[in-house]
Amino acid sequence: MIEKKHITDRFIKYVTIDTESDPNNTAFPSSENQWNLAKVLVKDLTDIGLEDITLDENCYIMATLPSNIEYRVPTIGFVAHIDTSPDFTGKNVKPQIVENYQGNDIILNEEENIVLSPDYFEDLLQYKGQTIITTDGTTLLGADDKAGVTEIVTAMEYLIKHPEIKHGKIRICFTPDEEVGKGAHKFDVNKFDAEWAYTIDGSQIGELEYENFNAASAKVTITGKIVHPGYAKGKMINSMLIANEFIASLPPEEVPEKTSDYEGFFHLHDLNGNVEKTVLEYIIRDHDLDLFEKRKYLMQRIAFDFNERFNKDLVEVEIKNQYFNMKEKIVPVMHIVDIVEEVMKEIGIKPLIKAIRGGTDGSQLSYKGLPCPNIFAGGHNFHGRFEYVPVESMVKATEVIVGIAKKVPEKYA
Numbered sequence: 001m002i003e004k005k006h007i008t009d010r011f012i013k014y015v016t017i018d019t020e021s022d023p024n025n026t027a028f029p030s031s032e033n034q035w036n037l038a039k040v041l042v043k044d045l046t047d048i049g050l051e052d053i054t055l056d057e058n059c060y061i062m063a064t065l066p067s068n069i070e071y072r073v074p075t076i077g078f079v080a081h082i083d084t085s086p087d088f089t090g091k092n093v094k095p096q097i098v099e100n101y102q103g104n105d106i107i108l109n110e111e112e113n114i115v116l117s118p119d120y121f122e123d124l125l126q127y128k129g130q131t132i133i134t135t136d137g138t139t140l141l142g143a144d145d146k147a148g149v150t151e152i153v154t155a156m157e158y159l160i161k162h163p164e165i166k167h168g169k170i171r172i173c174f175t176p177d178e179e180v181g182k183g184a185h186k187f188d189v190n191k192f193d194a195e196w197a198y199t200i201d202g203s204q205i206g207e208l209e210y211e212n213f214n215a216a217s218a219k220v221t222i223t224g225k226i227v228h229p230g231y232a233k234g235k236m237i238n239s240m241l242i243a244n245e246f247i248a249s250l251p252p253e254e255v256p257e258k259t260s261d262y263e264g265f266f267h268l269h270d271l272n273g274n275v276e277k278t279v280l281e282y283i284i285r286d287h288d289l290d291l292f293e294k295r296k297y298l299m300q301r302i303a304f305d306f307n308e309r310f311n312k313d314l315v316e317v318e319i320k321n322q323y324f325n326m327k328e329k330i331v332p333v334m335h336i337v338d339i340v341e342e343v344m345k346e347i348g349i350k351p352l353i354k355a356i357r358g359g360t361d362g363s364q365l366s367y368k369g370l371p372c373p374n375i376f377a378g379g380h381n382f383h384g385r386f387e388y389v390p391v392e393s394m395v396k397a398t399e400v401i402v403g404i405a406k407k408v409p410e411k412y413a
Helices: 004-015 034-048 122-127 143-161 241-249 289-310 327-333 335-347 362-369 392-411
Strands: 051-055 061-067 076-081 096-098 107-109 114-116 132-134 169-175 196-202 207-212 212-223 265-273 277-286 317-321 354-357 374-377 388-390
Touching: 004 034, 004 132, 004 143, 004 392, 034 051, 034 061, 034 143, 061 143, 061 327, 076 143, 076 362, 076 392, 096 362, 143 169, 143 196, 143 388, 196 207, 196 335, 196 362, 196 392, 207 327, 207 335, 212 241, 212 289, 241 265, 241 277, 241 289, 277 289, 277 392, 289 317, 317 362, 317 388, 327 335, 335 392, 374 392, 388 392
Parallel strands: 076 169, 076 196, 196 374, 207 354
Antiparallel strands: 051 061, 061 169, 096 132, 107 114, 132 388, 207 374, 212 277, 212 317, 265 277
């Protein structure tokens, strides 16, 4: 049995180490503070008895739990990321523990009147009677993905302490910079040497995902012309007003706050401008590859139409692909998803098989030759002050990891 206090203490130790990544830094990792957690993890992995522990020059941590059976079974892996999102500060995280939650409002910060309420976040009501870890309202929590890190370490420790549980060789990896899209960029698949793996990076209990968005970033640069406003007629070109028209030219219903399930979107996440120059930063998302390509084309076509209208090269769109839907790489090896589904059912978890409305290291890893579905880590409301995680969900995620380790030899006996 996984002890709640043990997993809680480990989680709190990890989340109180600031590992916020930096999207504007091209270094690897993008923030020096990620090394702080990496070094703690190396010590923890050593202390619990894992082998072949490495921390490379890019802040990737790998380790091995050797097989304890005589026959060969596939080597499997588990992956989580150590960085937290730059969308909201992860500095000075002060976790709060709510015991025996009863479905009421949770006061995160009385002084600032910050409340985590089931009236707005209905998922809270799933966890009545459980222990919930929240923020103090001034930072994110870091359950994305330090819950996953905690669960993998705890599962490996449990397997080492319980040698009666038979398993094959298991590899684990903790990656940097997942939140800025670089988590798998320098992942050495050959060194990892597993036949398949699982990222422990999903949200609510039961999530099991092998589909994700196709993703691209788009930088729209609009060049205007400044002229004294008193003499500007026919001469001034206000890039901010053109930017406003560009924004309005995209489908108004196809934004994150108005879409769900398999619906794609255009997300304007940053805007900076003045009369002479305005820059719009978008992300483009769609599960369907054809629709994804059409979205990229639409942005380019709108820019072309603006330039034709003004007879000038005023609008430039730079699009960069970020990752693709891992479904194409997982479907041929669906047994690796079936194993997880079986394990969840055996330990009383209802599998929630759905597409990720986001990305994961597993997508890029799948395209690098390491098929890698995603499993829940238990947290909710990632990337903001209302993030929380039920301790019982972390316990169950740990049990799923242990169950997978046990199930693989049963399949290949």
